[in-house]
Amino acid sequence: MSHIPHLERRNDKTVLIVHDRPLILLAGEVHNSNSSSLEYMESVWEKAETLGMNALLLPVAWETAEPREGQFDFALVDGLITQARQRGKHLVLLWFGSWKNAECMYAPAWVKTDLARFRRAQIVKGKNKAPRKEMYGIPYTSLSYLCEETRDADARVFARLMAHLREFDGEENTVVAVQIENETGLLGAAREVSDEADALFASPVPQEFAAWMRAHTDTMVDDVRAAVESGDPAGSWAEVFGPAAEEIFSAYHISQYVENVAKAGKREYSLPMAVNCWLDKGDAPGRYPSGGPVSRMHEVWQYGAPSIDLYCPDIYVPDFCGVCDEYTRRGGALFIPECAAHSYAAPRLAYAVGHYHAMCYAPFGFEDMGLPFNAMQGYLFGMDVTDPALKTPQDVEEYGWFARTLNELMPLLTERIGTSKLQAVCSERKEDCTLDFGDFRVMAAFDHPMLTKKDGVCLGIQTAPDECILLANRCGLMFASGREDQPNLDILSLEEGEMQTGHWKTIRRLNGDEAAFMKYDAPVLLRLKVFIYD
Secondary structure (H helix, E strand, O other): OOOOOEEEEEOOEEEEEEOOEEEOEEEEEOOOOHHHOHHHHHHHHHHHHHOOOOEEEEEEEHHHHOOEOOEOOOHHHHHHHHHHHHOOOEEEEEEEEEEEOOEOOOOOHHHHOOOOOOOEOOOOOOOOOEEEOOOOOEEEOOEOOOOHHHHHHHHHHHHHHHHHHHHHHOOOOOEEEEEEEEOOOEOOOOOOOOHHHHHHHHOEOOHHHHHHHHHOHHHOOHHHHHHHHHOOOOOEHHHHHHHHHHHHHHHHHHHHHHHHHHHHHHHHOOOOEEEEEEOOOOOOEOOEOEOOOOHHHHHHHHHHOOOOOEEEEEEOOOOHHHHHHHHHOOOOOOEEEEEOOEOOHHHHHHHHHHHOOOOEEEEEOHHHOOOOOOHHHHHHOOOOOOOHHHHOEOOHHHHHHHHHHHHHOHHHHHHOOOOOOEEEEEHHHOOOOEEEOOOEEEEEEOOOOOOOOOOOEEEEEEEEOOEEEEEEEOEEEEEEEOOOOOOEEEEEEEEEEEEEOOEEEEEEEOOOHHHHOOEEOOOEEEEEEEEEEO
């Protein structure tokens, strides 16, 4: 095998390398059930093409891959890969094994029905299924993260899947990464409460793990750091980790479970491997999946799952930028496998790529983009009802323009990952609206009364000391010198255009009123050259 998609550090950023070139996944994640049918996927691919996507995130279910123990069926996977190749798209496969949204929905029937061999998690002592009292009152069940038999069965089928991918796709590299499980964790309680779990919780914390945690407090969130620093150096989980003990206990065992699965797969085919998380949203463990790879448990997962390359937030909350800040502050790549498809989807795509140099951005359920939201979607997407933009579906044509334009700009974008030559500002961060390219600056204004919506964005790519390309929407633009000794700036040329196969094509040369009053209420791509002088 001559090449495998992999991650590299460039300019202190992690980048995805496919066929020896960096790639940003301008993607979409399908609804959970749509990838179960090749026929149904035909219309999904059409929507992805309309939206300008270069990759899709598709679930692969354990129940389909191993309908009977030891009998493996990857025909559906092969069909999905073939469809992607026909349309020139890449794939990230989502392994729905032991967990999907903290439940065991996608485990095969032979696992679900053998309660003795494949134990269930107990959140009520002695109960295999319990009311999810704090989660809409829906009955809840999940496989136990302490059950080695389930873990090993999951690892076996996943290893077979990865071996098959190596054989079927090892040269073409249609599949560029794999997500292990989906939103792992435990709902309804911070930890399992079976007799086995109680005994383990009361037993001594492994000394190596306790030492690891005490050595990594500098990157922890505040309350976890406080719990670790105030705890005993040795003893039971409660003694060592205090008020954070139950969540840390769950994260320790879940991360090691996932590590077994990931490690088995990587031995067969070492694609980049990711885990995604249901955000904690400031709730108590159990209100969100306790022990999952949320930022507050990052240090636990680093210890327990060294084979995991990417920690990915599923973002359905209004504070998109705050979540991105939290999931990049330790130096990791921003890989967003799920986000809302409301009217901020397109500007957030540009901002994620331009500001965070994101590796992946994927609206969830993109097949429905442009359709009105129902009440449940509104809740899941964390809409701020005071902001009309967050209640409005994303315009399909606009999103397609953004994604297609970024695809055309891909070489320019990837060459600048990790440098100040790629920047972005957006209306959600009004306190920082300047692109600083050294000798000159670009200032964006998002509150102009003539703008129809308040969801603006501006992405800038510096192409020379005095030149840049700007992708702008719903903002006004102004320019200024960045040098005190040469405080004056003139526009030498301003063009509206597009990139075509790596070359700039001018649509209009702008001057006069169009250069003096630069307000854009629709997406536009500009090429700017300036002159600074004293």
